[in-house]
Amino acid sequence: MNVPLLKVENLKxxxxxxxxxxxxxxxxxxxxAVGGVDFELKQGETLGIVGESGCGKSTLARALIRMVDSSxxxxxMGNQELLGLDNAKMMSFRSKIQMIFQDPLASLNPRMTVxxxxxxxxxxxxxxxxxxxxxxxVKSVMEKVSLLPNQINRYPHEFSGGQCQRIGIARxxxxxxxxxxxxxxxxxxxxxxxxxxxxxxxxxxxxxxxSLIFIAxxxxxxxxxxxxxxxxxxxxxxxxxxxxxxxxxxxxxxTQALISAVPIPDPRAxxxxxxxxxxxxxxxxxxxxxGCVFRxxxxxxxxxxxxxxxxxxxxxxxxxxxxxxxxx
Amino acid sequence: MPGLTPKYGTKYMLIRKxxxxxxxxTMSEPEIRGRSLWADARKRFIHxxxxxxxxxxxxxxxxxxxxxxxxxxxxxDEIDFMVIGQVAELxxxxxxxxxYFGTDDLGRDLFARVVQGTQISLxxxxxxxxxxxxxxxxxxxxxxxxxxxxxxxxxxIVDMLMAIPYMFVIILLLVMFGRSISMLFVGIGLxxxxxxxxxxxxxxxxxxxxxxxxxxxxxGVSSINIIxxxxxxxxxxxxxxxxxxxxxxxxxxESFISFLxxxxxxxxxSWGALISEGAGTMQYGTLWQLAFPLFFFVITLFSFFFIGDxxxxxxxxxxx
Ligand code: SF4
Numbered sequence: 148m149n150v151p152l153l154k155v156e157n158l159k160x161x162x163x164x165x166x167x168x169x170x171x172x173x174x175x176x177x178x179x180a181v182g183g184v185d186f187e188l189k190q191g192e193t194l195g196i197v198g199e200s201g202c203g204k205s206t207l208a209r210a211l212i213r214m215v216d217s218s219x220x221x222x223x224m225g226n227q228e229l230l231g232l233d234n235a236k237m238m239s240f241r242s243k244i245q246m247i248f249q250d251p252l253a254s255l256n257p258r259m260t261v262x263x264x265x266x267x268x269x270x271x272x273x274x275x276x277x278x279x280x281x282x283x284x285v286k287s288v289m290e291k292v293s294l295l296p297n298q299i300n301r302y303p304h305e306f307s308g309g310q311c312q313r314i315g316i317a318r319x320x321x322x323x324x325x326x327x328x329x330x331x332x333x334x335x336x337x338x339x340x341x342x343x344x345x346x347x348x349x350x351x352x353x354x355x356x357x358s359l360i361f362i363a364x365x366x367x368x369x370x371x372x373x374x375x376x377x378x379x380x381x382x383x384x385x386x387x388x389x390x391x392x393x394x395x396x397x398x399x400x401x402t403q404a405l406i407s408a409v410p411i412p413d414p415r416a417x418x419x420x421x422x423x424x425x426x427x428x429x430x431x432x433x434x435x436x437x438g439c440v441f442r443x444x445x446x447x448x449x450x451x452x453x454x455x456x457x458x459x460x461x462x463x464x465x466x467x468x469x470x471x472x473x474x475x
Numbered sequence: 476m477p478g479l480t481p482k483y484g485t486k487y488m489l490i491r492k493x494x495x496x497x498x499x500x501t502m503s504e505p506e507i508r509g510r511s512l513w514a515d516a517r518k519r520f521i522h523x524x525x526x527x528x529x530x531x532x533x534x535x536x537x538x539x540x541x542x543x544x545x546x547x548x549x550x551x552d553e554i555d556f557m558v559i560g561q562v563a564e565l566x567x568x569x570x571x572x573x574x575y576f577g578t579d580d581l582g583r584d585l586f587a588r589v590v591q592g593t594q595i596s597l598x599x600x601x602x603x604x605x606x607x608x609x610x611x612x613x614x615x616x617x618x619x620x621x622x623x624x625x626x627x628x629x630x631x632i633v634d635m636l637m638a639i640p641y642m643f644v645i646i647l648l649l650v651m652f653g654r655s656i657s658m659l660f661v662g663i664g665l666x667x668x669x670x671x672x673x674x675x676x677x678x679x680x681x682x683x684x685x686x687x688x689x690x691x692x693x694x695g696v697s698s699i700n701i702i703x704x705x706x707x708x709x710x711x712x713x714x715x716x717x718x719x720x721x722x723x724x725x726x727x728x729e730s731f732i733s734f735l736x737x738x739x740x741x742x743x744x745s746w747g748a749l750i751s752e753g754a755g756t757m758q759y760g761t762l763w764q765l766a767f768p769l770f771f772f773v774i775t776l777f778s779f780f781f782i783g784d785x786x787x788x789x790x791x792x793x794x795x
Contacts, residue, residue, distance in 0.1 A: 212693050242694035258708040260509055268694040268702075301509035316691070323539035 150225035150359050151187040152326060153211075158184045158219035160210045160382075162204070164433065178432050180206040182382040182440075185459070193352065193359040193391070195373030197366050197405065203382035204362045208328045211360075213237060215362045224270055237329055242272040243321035249331040251311035255303035261314055262299035264289075265289065268322045280296070284321060292347060309340035316347065320355075328360045333368060345372050370394060375467075378402050381432055381440040382428045383444070383458050388468040398462065398470045400445050401425075439473070447474055481597075486653055495764035516712070519789040526785020528552055536775050545589035548573030551587035552742035568763055569572035577763045580756050588744050590769050595745040596726050597775070599659060603725035605662035608718045611671025616706050618672070619679025620698065630676065633669050642667050642731075649737045656739060659732070672715060678713050682706055712790035723776045730772065746772045 159182060163175035166407060181203040183298040188194050189203040196204045210217035213230065221229040229240060245268070248254035255264050265285045269276065276284075286296035292313040303311055319327050329348065333341040349372055352359055363369045369376055370390065377387040378401060386399040397403045403424040411417045425444045430436055436443050451473050503536075520526055549555065557572070559582035568585075573678040576585035583655050618629040645662035682688065691701050730747025732738045739745050746768050753765030 214689065216692060238695050241693070246690065246693045248686045250686055254690050256687045256691075256705050256709070257512055259704075267696065268693065271694060271696050271700075276672060295508045300506050302511050304512070305509060317688075318694075439784075448724075 152190045152192075152224060153188040154185050154220075154222040155184060155188075155211070156220040156222070156366035158207065158210060158217055158221065160206050160213075160215055160217040169302065176433055177244065179435065180382055180432060181210060181221070182435075184379075184382075184384055185376055186384070186387060188358055188360065190325070190358055191352070191356050192374045193361055193372050195369030195376040196360060196362045196379060197369055197376060199365055199431065201429060202379045203432075204364075204379050205330055206382075207379070208246070208330050208360065208362055211328060212241070212246060233426055238272075242254075242268065242322040243324050244326045244328065245322065245324040245392045246325060247312070247315050247329045247332045248321050250335050251308050251315055251332075252303060254315050255311060260300050260302055261289075261294075261306075264303070265318045265321055266316060268318060272322050285317075288317045291351070293322065307340075308336050309343060312336065312340075312344050315350070316344075318349065323355070324357070326358045326360065328362075330362050331364065332361075334364060341368065348372060360390070364407070366394070366405050379404065381429065381435050383440055384471060386468075386470045386472075387436065389457070392465070392468050396468075398468070398475045399472050400447050401441050439471070449473070515641060516786075516789040520785050523785040523788060526789075527783045529781030529785070532774055533782065534628045536593065536778070537597065539771075540590060540593040543593070544587070546575075546627040547584060547587035547590060548575075549584035549587055551591045552583060552743070555584065557582075576767045577761070579752060579764055580761070583691045583742075585749075585764060585767060588749060589771060592744045592746050592749045592768060593771055593775075595656070595739055595743060595748070596729060596772075599656075599663065599703055599729040599745070600722040600726040603663040603667050603728075604718050604721040606660070607667035607671045607721055608714055609668075609723075610664075612675050612707070612710065612714055613669065615672035615675025616676075616702050616710065617681050619676040619762035620683060620702055620706060620790060622680075622683070626676070630673075632668055635670055636666065636670050639666075642728075645728075645732060646735070646737055649732070654740050656743070659729065659738060661766055663728060667721065667725060671714075671721070674713065675710055678710050679706055682709055712786075713765055716783055716790060726772075726776065732751040 160180045161219065162178045162180060164177045164178050164316065165173075169439055174268060184207060186194065188416065189201045197205065203217045206215060211229075215229060219230065223229055223240065223243075226245040227240075229237065232240070255261075259267075262282065262285050263283075266281050269281055269284060282299070284446045285299060289296045289299065294310065294313050294426070298306075303314065306314065327348075331387050332348075333344050336344060344369070347362075348359065351357060359372070361369060361372055366376070373390050376390050376393045378385045378393075378399065380401055385398065386393065386402045393402065397406050400423075404425050407420065407422045411420060423446065426445050430440075430443055436453070438451075438455055439445070439448070439457050442448040445452065455473070459469050461469050462475065548587065555572075555574070555578060567744055568575060574584050576589055577584050579588060606680065614633075618626045644666065645659075648662045649660055659767060664732070690706055691705055726746070729738060729745060732752065733745045733747030734751040736748075736751070749768035750772060751764060753761075753768060756764055
């Protein structure tokens, strides 16, 4: 079991941007959305990916399932590289890797019934199934995500946001995937519903031995569900560590700032804590800062930070805790 | 339940049993029928009085076109020698001699001719719109969904075709290949889908970025299935509205061509041809020859426009 389910090496995604009214011969500007990301995901493990909006986390997720073009390596179970596969060979992996989307209602076709929506991956990947089999599979997966199976003929707009997200989860589960990529699955939901959906995901993960990649824009959401957490900034990994190590001992200035922004339930502690407030905005990914991408907002930035790109390296006593900063 | 006194214990058990029972009931209930967006739209449409009235009028006109022939006392090409030469005096609408709508200038029964003209005009409108809907929707959806260079080429072709003067081409076709209904269909059908394809392409572009399309792509649904299952059903609203507005446009085009004398061939006729004849003899005091075809023409166009409006309101995504 030491072979990781997914091993990502130097994954890069760039987009060519053409401004409105550019002449055809002007060179498009290049936006580096993801700038060389490495990570490993073990079976049954959850990797939380955290970063502000625009840091490339959704692009990273889409690159893994080949929805956007990317370079680098994505190795499945230690022997199968995914990025180089042709579309036909990729098909079998599309059922092994499923995705859950941010906007629960928008990710469901308003003209289809819940049953049709949930059945779609099944009908795509196991075309030989009879209508009856499909229906019974749909019903059993609906029960699994706590939806009433007799709602099978209803339409998405008749459900609440949380229920819609359950439909999305059911659709991902029906082909019995090994990895589910959750792209901010709860950020469009009420806080109380968020907890339900996260608990559901945790429960399903235990029952089915799923691996999850869970993307969110703040650390508090990820804390409950993740085994490991990766912090992204402008398409680069700032810090990656086991959950407890990261929350108790954040080493990167950016992680420290993010953690200090998470509210503490105890009011006294909350009053006494010193939040590190980051100055300024995230720089445009079209013109990222030289050296360390975080230096324009980093409270500890020095001259070397502008000159050299810090490498993502394990700290001395534990290699599982990696940080990209000159001063760690 | 060790922590509970027996009293509470039984009550608790009872409640649990009840709630379990009701849960089991809901679970075993028959499948609930959903309320689709179409059903919603239908409800809104039925509440729109103008649209429903339009639909009723349209149904009456269609009934008139289909079964009016049974009521006619004369075939549409038979000249009534009793009235010929004295059309203004004897050819007026009358039940006595069986010319309900009077006769035309040559003494032919106008009722039979209006029935026949209605058939032709409605057919031209509906077939023309149908060609536009099928061709335009497929073309536009493919261009919009595939995108990139394919989209560019496909839409430039549309631009080029649009630059050709439409009437001119139809008239040329009719002159070159002779006047016939099928030529008229070919001419109208060839050009009517252009607008449709543009509208559909625009809609497809905005649909393409919806998450449910992404979800389908992520799970590996083929492009053709995405277009058929996800794009087209969501386009149908726009297409339906545009198609109902396209039918009167086709009718107008046909009428215009017939008005110019290039449309259908005698003894067949259409609204445009009838109106043209009626307008030509207006000055001789045979106003009914203009009034009857014009009446059908106008109420049909109005009905289509009202229905189109009603459909647009009913399918408007803003209300969802
Ligand atoms: S390398 Fe420098 S700028 Fe970057 S995080 Fe570390 S201290 Fe801050």
